[in-house]
Amino acid sequence: LDYAHQERFGDRRQKIQSKAKTSDSDRRKEKDDYDGTDDTLRTDSVGHVPSQELKEPSGKDRDLSNRPDGYKTMGVAGEATEHPSDLTKVPGRIIERRMVRVFSFRTFLTEECFEMVHYAEPGKKPKWGYFPSEGHPEVVTSFEGTRATPEFLQAIAYEVYVKNVTFGLLHQWLTDMGMTISKNTLRNWLKKGKTYLDELVCVLKSIALEKDSIVNCDETWCKVRKYDHYKKCYMWVLVNKAERLVIFFYEDGSRGRDVLTNFLGDAELKALMSDGYNAYVFIGDELKTHRYKDTDHQVCLAHVRAKFVKARMEGGDKRADVFLGNINRLFRFEREYDREMITDGERTRRRQGLPTMEAIINLRANLLQELKSEEEQKSCYMREALNYLHKFWNEAFTYIKDGRYPISNNLAERAVRPFTTKRKNSLHFGSDEGAEIAAVYHSIISTVKLQGRSAWDYLGKFFTGIFNGCRDFLSLTPQNIDLAVCQ
Known part of the structure; x- marks a missing residue:
């Protein structure tokens, strides 16, 4: 005790x-x-700290190098609504006046009814029309094919695909606010918005797969209901860093090679980055001699590093430290290039310089040495890491050929992360159609985020533009949405 x-x-x-x-x-x-005597008084263990008045100046000025130029203050974009005081009601002499900021958030549902008139002009067929009275909206504000306004469609799309709210919780929220609606109706409204987003995704795909493009691809699993059972299916993602585009695609939940080749079509890509599994299973050596023979196939070096980390942590093999040291050195070089913001040409020159080549030569020498050593001395994780590096050696170090090539597939991994978050919340999709709808919405939202824009603002502008008759989808892309002209 x-x-x-x-x-x-x-x-x-x-x-x-x-x-x-x-x-x-x-x-x-x-x-x-x-x-009690002064001779026996000892205070060695007491820290004598001089007071602030007696403390001598250090002679060093305060370091202000990290002080920001300005500080972000709390506020809302746009003009604030001001409520001035009625000075005639002040009972005494006014000393000073100032505005006090208060933030309010109003969420409410309203139901609007537009009187439609069925009329017939002389010599013409009868038709329905809305003739607004003074002070009322000029047009019916419901989105075509739904009973929702563009703002309401924007809200439910943001809740489901940005905030990852399930349809059950969304339905409960609307019910608590006094709205009577079914969950299937909400899905149908999002499906109606998807018909227009499909056209936009086709435009983005044509831009992402332009000639000599450099893309990253990856896939992740999801659970989809198939009739009377659930099946493990796969969602694919392709990222074009130069154009800042992200496209999700889904083909009957398949993970086969045809999914990727059908999506790429006859695109003449300069480079395609993936992990080793996708490179081996879905790209294959035969494709290098067929449609994509001129495309550089890259394998993510971060996946190679992860294999050796597993061998060191779980296998306890200290020989993995040599490989990790050299791979970390290559990644450190890339971070230095990013901080210096060098051009692609300069990055190519440095990648092919002596420091990088020295690390690669050390990796190759250690790899050959370990492959010749006895198998009994290696853990299963170490053998897996060595075989992985040996199999994809050329693909892993293809990045040194061009400064525009990525060293890892982290861009696609980060792009697919919001989808995996939704997978944890929603657990499964009710059908293949639900997965396809999610793929379209996630494509648009991820592209908007990659371009540093607001997903909320973009969804609102897009649905409003479609409602107002704009069908020029090239002008409705995230980078051109502010230039869209409505008809």
Whole structure:
């Protein structure tokens, strides 16, 4: 019990290092030896800190190099609504006036009814029309094919695909606000918005797969309901860093090679980055001699590093440290290039310079040496890492050919992360159609985020533009949405 108290509260004998002496001083011994005379008074264990008044200046100025130029203040974009005081009601002399900022958030649902008139002009067929009275909206504000306004469609799309709210929770929220609606109706409204987003995704795909483009691709699993059972299916993602485009695609939940080749079509890509599994299973050596023979196939070096990390941490093989040291060195070079913001040409020259080549040569020498060593001395994780590096050696170091080539597939991994978050919340899709709708919405939202824009603002502008008759989808892309002209 005494030992437990020492571990929890510390030893009673508090020992500190004296500044004047190198030996430890015992506070209890100092107190016991003191008999009231000055000769026995010892204060070695007490830290004598000079007061602020007696503290001598250090002679060094305060470092202000990290102080920001300005500070972000709390506020809302746009003009604030001001509510001035009625000065005639002030009972005394006015000393000073100032505005006090208050933030309010109003969320409410309203139901609007537009009177439609069925009329017939002479010599023409009868038709329905809306003729607004003074002070009322000029047009019916419901989105075509739904009973929702563009703003309402913007809200439910943002809730489901940005905030990852399930349809059940969204339906509960609307019900609590007094709205009577079914979950299938909400899905149908999003499906109606998808018909226009499909056209936009086709435009983005044509831009992402332009000639000599450099793309990253990856895939992740999702659970989809198939009739009376659930099946593990796969969602694919392709990222074009130069154009800042992200496109998700889904083909009956398949993970086969045809999914990727059908999506790429006859695109003449300069380079395609993936992990080793996708490169081996979905790209294959035969494709290098067929449609994509002129495309450089890259394998993510971060995946190679992860294999050796696993061999070191789980396998306990210290020989993995040599490989990790050289791979970390290559990644350190890339971070230095990013901080210096060098051009692609300069990056190519440095990648092919002596420091990079020295690390690659060391990796190759150690790889050949370990492959020749006895198998019994290696853990299964180490053998897996060595075989992985040996199999994809050329693809892993293709990045040194061009400064525009990525060193890892982290761009696609980060792009697919919001989808995996939704997978944890929603658990499964009710059908293949639900997965396809999610792919389209995630393509648009991820592209908007990659371009540093607001997903909320873009969805609102897009649906409003479609409602107002704009069908020029090239002008409705995230980078051109502000230039879109509505008809």
